[in-house]
Amino acid sequence: MTVVQRASIRKPTLRDAQKAQTRRRILDAARAVFFREGYYGATVDQIVAEAGASRPTFYLHFRDKEVILNELMEHYVARALPYMERLPGPYPSVEQLETWLREVGGFLEQEQAIASVLTEVTAHRRANRPRYGFAAIAAWIAALARRAPAFAAAVRKTSPDVDARARAQLLVIEIAWVGETISMNKERDFVDVAVKMVATSLHGFLTHPRFHGGGSKAGKALPKRATVKRVGRTARRM
Known part of the structure; x- marks a missing residue:
């Protein structure tokens, strides 16, 4: 040197x-x-x-509070990625998915402040404002794609499966919803039903024969580090 x-x-x-x-x-x-x-x-x-x-x-x-929000959202997505990558896949049982969803719920309980802000800014869409919800969904799908061919089919760089992409986005929203339900709803029976419903829906997607050909290459197309750093920029483009 x-x-x-x-x-x-x-x-x-x-x-x-x-x-x-x-x-x-x-x-x-x-x-x-x-x-x-x-x-x-x-x-x-x-x-x-x-x-x-x-x-x-x-x-x-x-510069302003939006810059702070960008940074907080990047940290939030980065902390969530390890939970997404703990998906007990690629073809877990409904019971395994229920356990995993409750782990995600525990994370969202810890991150209740940012989760509530994400809900607020997603609900109040304004012109030229970042769309953080979509950016978080994209990052989480990329992480899940490294665990399951069904999610990998949604993010293939060449000929991504449109049906898989639509289902993947909807399921990530459901995962976030049930996680928030676990963290905030004290009605145990309701929480149990919600977890079972989302786990069953997710299981159907992960084990669907159509999406088994996604392969691991699709999951590797979006590395974690790059995905996290692009959250703020991705949110602005969406």
């Missing part, structure tokens, strides 16, 4: 650590304010008050 190369590899300083800590504090504060006030009702003043920071400090790190 040359002297120039060594000089270019700078070790993080105390100031760098402090800046990162402040940025994290603002993100956590925004997360809490978005959950309490709603994304569209939240203001920068509320966020900085929650963070114990100032407006100049906020704008040193973020």
Whole structure:
């Protein structure tokens, strides 16, 4: 390694650590304010008050609250991917899927704040606004495609199966819905029925003979790291 190369590899300083800590504090504060006030009702003043920071400090790190939302959504999708990749596939039983769905529900309970914001911004579509719901669906399908040929058929780069794609998108919405139901609904009988319904629907898709030819190549077409980083940009294009 040359002297120039060594000089270019700078070790993080105390100031760098402090800046990162402040940025994290603002993100956590925004997360809490978005959950309490709603994304569209939240203001920068509320966020900085929650963070114990100032407006100049906020704008040193973020252009506006939409940039914060982009980052929070990227983190949310990234944290969800390991759960998607735990799908007990490629051809799990209904009982295995029920267990998995309850694990997803546990994750969504931990992420209730961001899940509620995602529901809000998805419901209030505005012109030229990112469509985070579609971006999350795309990322989750890509993760599921690495586990099951049925989902892989939906994301093939060449001749993707339109029927598989439509079913995959609908099923991911159902997975999110039942996960939220598990995390928020206290009626055990209702939750049990909801889990059984979604698990049965998902099982039918995963074991459908038409989608068994997707192969593993389709699942590898969208690597996890690239998928997560593109969430904000993908949301804007959709």
